[in-house]
Amino acid sequence: MLKSDKPILKYRIDFLEYLDIEKGLSPKSQITYERLVNKFFKWLVRENLTSLLPSQLTKDHIWQYRVYLSKTINQLSHEPLKRRTQNHYLIALRNLLKFFTHRDILCLPADKIKLAKQPETRSLKFLNLDQIKSLLQAPNPNTNAGLRDKVILETFFSTGMRVAELAGLNKDQFQLKAETVDLELSITGKGQRVRPVYFSKSCIFWLKKYFKTREDDREKALFIRFKGPKKASLRLTTRGIENIVKYHALRAGIPLSTVPHTLRHSFATDLLERGVDLRTVQEFLGHKNIATTQIYTHVVSKRLKDIHRKFHSDAT
Numbered sequence: 001m002l003k004s005d006k007p008i009l010k011y012r013i014d015f016l017e018y019l020d021i022e023k024g025l026s027p028k029s030q031i032t033y034e035r036l037v038n039k040f041f042k043w044l045v046r047e048n049l050t051s052l053l054p055s056q057l058t059k060d061h062i063w064q065y066r067v068y069l070s071k072t073i074n075q076l077s078h079e080p081l082k083r084r085t086q087n088h089y090l091i092a093l094r095n096l097l098k099f100f101t102h103r104d105i106l107c108l109p110a111d112k113i114k115l116a117k118q119p120e121t122r123s124l125k126f127l128n129l130d131q132i133k134s135l136l137q138a139p140n141p142n143t144n145a146g147l148r149d150k151v152i153l154e155t156f157f158s159t160g161m162r163v164a165e166l167a168g169l170n171k172d173q174f175q176l177k178a179e180t181v182d183l184e185l186s187i188t189g190k191g192q193r194v195r196p197v198y199f200s201k202s203c204i205f206w207l208k209k210y211f212k213t214r215e216d217d218r219e220k221a222l223f224i225r226f227k228g229p230k231k232a233s234l235r236l237t238t239r240g241i242e243n244i245v246k247y248h249a250l251r252a253g254i255p256l257s258t259v260p261h262t263l264r265h266s267f268a269t270d271l272l273e274r275g276v277d278l279r280t281v282q283e284f285l286g287h288k289n290i291a292t293t294q295i296y297t298h299v300v301s302k303r304l305k306d307i308h309r310k311f312h313s314d315a316t
Contacts, residue, residue: 001106003055009041011054011099018099024192028164036092043068054100054107062113066090070116083116090115126265131254132157138248141206144213145226149244151203151210152223156245156260159197160267160284163238163260165189169222176208183207189286197284268296 019025019033043065044050052061069086073079090113100107127135136153140146155166165187173185183199199207214224221235236244242259249258264285271281282293 001101001104004053004100004105006053007051008054008057008096009044009050009052011096012037012041014103015096015099018102019095022102026190026192029191033092033095036089037096039069039089040065040093040096054097054105057097057108059108059112062093062108065093066116087115125255125257125262126269127254127258127262129270131252132263132266132270134252135248135254135258138252141209147206147210147213148223148226149248151206152241152244153248153263154203154206155199156263157267158200158203159185160264161187161197162189162264163241166260167223167236167238167241170220171211171214171222172220174207174211174222176204176211178208180204180208191288193286193288195283195286265296268293272296 015037016030016034019030025033044052047064049061066086069081069089072081074081074085094110094113097107097110097113101110136150136157139149139153141150152166155161159166169187174183176183181201181204183204184196185199186194186196188194219234221233223236223241224234225236225240238260245258245260245263246256250256255262268281268285271284272278278290278293278297281296282290285293287293
């Protein structure tokens, strides 16, 4: 390791380039990391540490920064930052230290930054099959907007896509013929990881109907809006898709907290309950680490335990 003669603040652009080129993060993730690490850079300025070198950063500095985060007030809620949010800032700082290590620059090891302890993991929200059926039946497929919404909901539950992945779909990715009954598509998801997604027969059926209504050549997006300015892109935004899901959740009489990610959770939970192994579910979801997928096993285990208590405990 070599000592740097350049202050930490001078590495901001280098760090962002590292996230782009070496880590391959998406533009959206890069923007998030920039916002998070800027908090630390501003703290350095606030504490008159603008000349601090990477090798001079100590555990005491880290502690002082953590105290600063814990006392920071969220401008929207007017409450102290939640521990989960504090950890986001600390994880960004960890990655800055990993960047220094990658550059062979002497610095504090990233694992010296301990994350704040959080309350028990928040409950995972998902829909049971009856609720899924009610949601899928909510749109009116006899209208253009209703048919589009029907395909959106079918696609979410069939593929387990993230909302940004679904919003980014284009018409030319689909080669649908009258005899098509199986459809596999390669998509680029979080972290620029490519994975296959699969469409159910029901989803393909509605996709074919939807394509018959999409005779426009100008707009390449698969899912478009039917209202608003025509000169701008007609592609539905992630927010627009979230609103569509919430609207039909209300009409279907299912929890109002239902969002696109609820359908992704429901997709994963349904697979596990049908006996699909965890590694396969990991591939379906595009998770980098199996630990991310393991959250679903707790949900399934609890449900199995409840079923056992209800139907088997008194049978012995």
